[in-house]
Amino acid sequence: MTRTVFLLVMVLGSPSVGAQGDDAPLVVGSKKFTESVILGEMAAQLLREAGLAAEHRAEVGGTRVLWEALRRGDLDAYPDYTGTITQEILAGEALPDEAALRARLAELGIGMTAPLGFNNTYALGMQEETATRLGIATISDLRAHPDLAFGFTNEFMDRADGWPGLQRAYALPHADVRGLDHDLAYRGLDDGALALTDLYSTDAEIAYYGLRVLRDDRAFFPAYRAVFLYRLDLPPEAIAALERLGGRIGEAAMQALNARAKLERTPEALVAATFLRDALGIESEVTVAGFWERLWQRTAEHLLLVGLSLFVAILVAIPLGIAAARVPRLEGPILGIVGVIYTIPSLALLVFMIPLLGIGAVPAMVALFLYSLLPIVRNTHAGLQGIAPPLRESAEALGLSPGARLRLVELPLAGPSILAGIKTSAVINIGTATLGALIGAGGYGQPILTGIRLDDTALILEGAVPAAALALAAQLLFDGIERLVVPQGLRL
Amino acid sequence: MIHLHRVTKSYGATQALRAVSLEVAAGQTTVLLGPSGCGKSTLLRLVAGLIVPDEGNIRVEGTLITPATAPALRQRMGYVIQEGGLFPHLTARENVILMARHLGWPDGRIAQRLADLADLTALPLDMLDRYPVQLSGGQRQRVALMRALFLDPAVLLLDEPLGALDPMIRSDLQDDLRAIIRRLGKTALLVTHDLSEAGFFGDTVVLLRDGAIVQQGSFRDLVERPAEPFVERFVQAQRSLVLE
Ligand SMILES: Nc1ncnc2c1ncn2[C@@H]1O[C@H](COP(=O)(O)OP(=O)(O)O)[C@@H](O)[C@H]1O
Ligand SMILES: [Mg+2]
Numbered sequence: 050m051t052r053t054v055f056l057l058v059m060v061l062g063s064p065s066v067g068a069q070g071d072d073a074p075l076v077v078g079s080k081k082f083t084e085s086v087i088l089g090e091m092a093a094q095l096l097r098e099a100g101l102a103a104e105h106r107a108e109v110g111g112t113r114v115l116w117e118a119l120r121r122g123d124l125d126a127y128p129d130y131t132g133t134i135t136q137e138i139l140a141g142e143a144l145p146d147e148a149a150l151r152a153r154l155a156e157l158g159i160g161m162t163a164p165l166g167f168n169n170t171y172a173l174g175m176q177e178e179t180a181t182r183l184g185i186a187t188i189s190d191l192r193a194h195p196d197l198a199f200g201f202t203n204e205f206m207d208r209a210d211g212w213p214g215l216q217r218a219y220a221l222p223h224a225d226v227r228g229l230d231h232d233l234a235y236r237g238l239d240d241g242a243l244a245l246t247d248l249y250s251t252d253a254e255i256a257y258y259g260l261r262v263l264r265d266d267r268a269f270f271p272a273y274r275a276v277f278l279y280r281l282d283l284p285p286e287a288i289a290a291l292e293r294l295g296g297r298i299g300e301a302a303m304q305a306l307n308a309r310a311k312l313e314r315t316p317e318a319l320v321a322a323t324f325l326r327d328a329l330g331i332e333s334e335v336t337v338a339g340f341w342e343r344l345w346q347r348t349a350e351h352l353l354l355v356g357l358s359l360f361v362a363i364l365v366a367i368p369l370g371i372a373a374a375r376v377p378r379l380e381g382p383i384l385g386i387v388g389v390i391y392t393i394p395s396l397a398l399l400v401f402m403i404p405l406l407g408i409g410a411v412p413a414m415v416a417l418f419l420y421s422l423l424p425i426v427r428n429t430h431a432g433l434q435g436i437a438p439p440l441r442e443s444a445e446a447l448g449l450s451p452g453a454r455l456r457l458v459e460l461p462l463a464g465p466s467i468l469a470g471i472k473t474s475a476v477i478n479i480g481t482a483t484l485g486a487l488i489g490a491g492g493y494g495q496p497i498l499t500g501i502r503l504d505d506t507a508l509i510l511e512g513a514v515p516a517a518a519l520a521l522a523a524q525l526l527f528d529g530i531e532r533l534v535v536p537q538g539l540r541l
Numbered sequence: 542m543i544h545l546h547r548v549t550k551s552y553g554a555t556q557a558l559r560a561v562s563l564e565v566a567a568g569q570t571t572v573l574l575g576p577s578g579c580g581k582s583t584l585l586r587l588v589a590g591l592i593v594p595d596e597g598n599i600r601v602e603g604t605l606i607t608p609a610t611a612p613a614l615r616q617r618m619g620y621v622i623q624e625g626g627l628f629p630h631l632t633a634r635e636n637v638i639l640m641a642r643h644l645g646w647p648d649g650r651i652a653q654r655l656a657d658l659a660d661l662t663a664l665p666l667d668m669l670d671r672y673p674v675q676l677s678g679g680q681r682q683r684v685a686l687m688r689a690l691f692l693d694p695a696v697l698l699l700d701e702p703l704g705a706l707d708p709m710i711r712s713d714l715q716d717d718l719r720a721i722i723r724r725l726g727k728t729a730l731l732v733t734h735d736l737s738e739a740g741f742f743g744d745t746v747v748l749l750r751d752g753a754i755v756q757q758g759s760f761r762d763l764v765e766r767p768a769e770p771f772v773e774r775f776v777q778a779q780r781s782l783v784l785e
Binding site: 439440443444445446447449450462536537539541 | 586589591612613615616618620622623624626627628629630631632639640643672673674675688692698
């Protein structure tokens with residue numbers, strides 16, 4: 050029952066549509082994993098506490114997407130890790146220490162807060178009980194126990210900075226080492242089949258399974274200290290608000306927060322609010338929306354994404370289809386170009402949009418618009434080409450002008466085909482729009498994304514079922530429209 | 542009325558018409574006769590300005606047909622094809638009045654003309670509200686004729702107008718069509734591949750073969766004084782068809 054209640058409560062943190070004006074709220078982003086969402090929530094609540102309007106766009110995407118969005122100004126701040134910044138964002142640049150990193154970021158117009166306290170890096174963990182019994186506290190201590198069985202994730206086994214490097218750095222003699230799945234590793238630790246596994250140092254499971262994280266006494270793993278990245282053009286009070294978390298969240302605290310969100314399924318906004326109250330004495334108000342409110346909001350977002358992109362696509366695609374059918378010189382180029390656009394994988398197209406249009410509903414709508422073109426253009430073209438030559442000839446022989454022929458004869462005859470194209474576009478569009486959540490466009494994709502992150506099937510269905518229902522409704526709607534607009538003579 | 546001067550038309554390697562010259566007299570019915578593929582429809586399309594000759598020129602009522610003059614000239618010519626060419630998305634009535642509507646004729650004038658033509662073509666008025674698929678083949682051709690006549694054109698271009706009808710209906714419509722053309726005194730250019738139909742309609746019959754005119758004159762001339770063996774064979778073939 051409690052679980053159901055938690056499922057029915059989700060944070061009202063709507064990605065809003067539209068450009069940022071001077072009085073637009075500050076926008077905090079977060080990546081697609083729980084820890085990032087909690088930190089993003091904290092940042093937004095701290096900004097609000099400082100009297101600033103702020104919103105949180107949760108689960109916007111991966112590092113690249115958030116970084117680009119921050120550089121463009123679509124986002125004002127988001128949480129990241131020092132290791133990610135040096136190894137991924139500014140890879141290949143010589144940045145020996147934090148001061149160098151800070152200076153380099155400043156050149157790019159980006160600020161970095163003091164580290165929040167915890168270091169979320171690769172770590173090794175074992176059962177607390179076993180560790181105590183064997184007297185193991187550091188990775189070096191493992192050398193004295195060469196018979197222990199190790200089970201690592203396949204990624205950790207393969208990476209140079211994973212097991213191979215670690216074994217060399219610590220001269221570990223262990224031979225019983227195998228690669229396996231993360232969940233299996235935890236279970237193996239639990240039933241004693243394994244003594245040790247790799248993990249992230251703030252994983253929720255550490256506390257859940259009662260694991261001890263071994264100290265990296267030779268500092269083999271790079272530091273992934275959590276920080277907020279922010280735009281240097283933020284007002285000073287905003288920066289001061291973000292700095293308030295400096296040094297306040299230790300590893301154990303972050304593990305506990307992750308566990309509350311991920312294992313207990315408490316909404317991230319509540320997890321963040323509780324922490325801010327306990328740690329900083331901040332009473333922040335958190336609005337949580339019920340199932341129906343949430344469904345309504347996602348529906349409105351989804352309909353806007355689909356409706357607007359489809360509407361503009363219709364306005365553009367029908368003339369393109371007519372041009373392709375009537376101007377031989379344009380036929381190849383038009384059909385070719387819309388065909389090629391259609392073959393771009395939707396994820397890639399969404400990512401291409403980011404440097405041009407940033408994140409949110411606008412780039413998602415542009416991508417959906419581009420996808421919607423092909424079925425409509427192709428069906429308009431085919432519908433016009435398919436008109437029997439005697440009919441086309443009769444219209445011309447009557448003395449109708451080309452424009453009148455198109456309007457009075459050719460388009461009505463091609464109507465069923467054009468409408469079928471629009472119907473196809475609408476259905477595809479409704480499905481594809483769920484991917485818009487990946488770049489912060491909201492809609493039914495949002496609960497799907499959150500559901501995948503939390504491994505919560507009910508939440509995934511909360512997006513998938515309405516999306517399917519909407520596709521079905523669109524189908525019925527267009528069947529109705531067909532009955533209204535397709536001339537009776539063509540239906541007999 | 543219609544004047545073709547050395548008109549040539551090719552489709553790729555196919556020569557549909559080779560330097561055809563022809564005079565179509567006003568107020569008369571000229572029949573284009575010949576085996577399938579000899580260029581009859583091509584000639585009619587050229588006169589209607591639907592296609593442009595490669596060489597030579599065509600005048601209708603003294604006006605040279607060019608892409609610029611064709612639209613206005615088309616309103617002076619009514620065009621009927623084998624299956625009628627009726628627009629399936631419009632009712633018979635909408636088909637018939639489409640062009641007049643487009644030209645902005647007042648409703649009263651349209652209604653009057655519609656009534657007159659229904660009377661002339663002997664089409665029951667309640668048929669006008671049907672869609673083409675709801676009409677019989679003969680009714681469809683009557684509607685197509687009404688549409689062609691609506692703007693009271695000087696010329697009628699008829700491409701095998703009875704070709705798709707079964708024999709009984711065909712003979713009824715044949716009688717009606719000839720009566721209408723004569724009553725209205727139209728200049729008609731009618732295509733057929735049927736010898737007896739040519740004889741029935743034609744003041745003048747033009748026999749084509751491979752895009753060229755083989756013989757033209759009265760039907761009697763054609764049958765009694767064939768200009769070359771091909772004409773004789775063509776006439777013989779169709780006669781024996783009827784006798785057997
Ligand atoms: N649009 C076209 N494209 C290519 N060939 C054509 C076209 N129209 C007619 N032809 C060819 O031109 C010749 C004359 O055709 P047509 O005038 O339709 O003959 P008919 O009406 O006497 O049966 C035929 O060989 C036909 O195949
Ligand atoms: Mg023909």
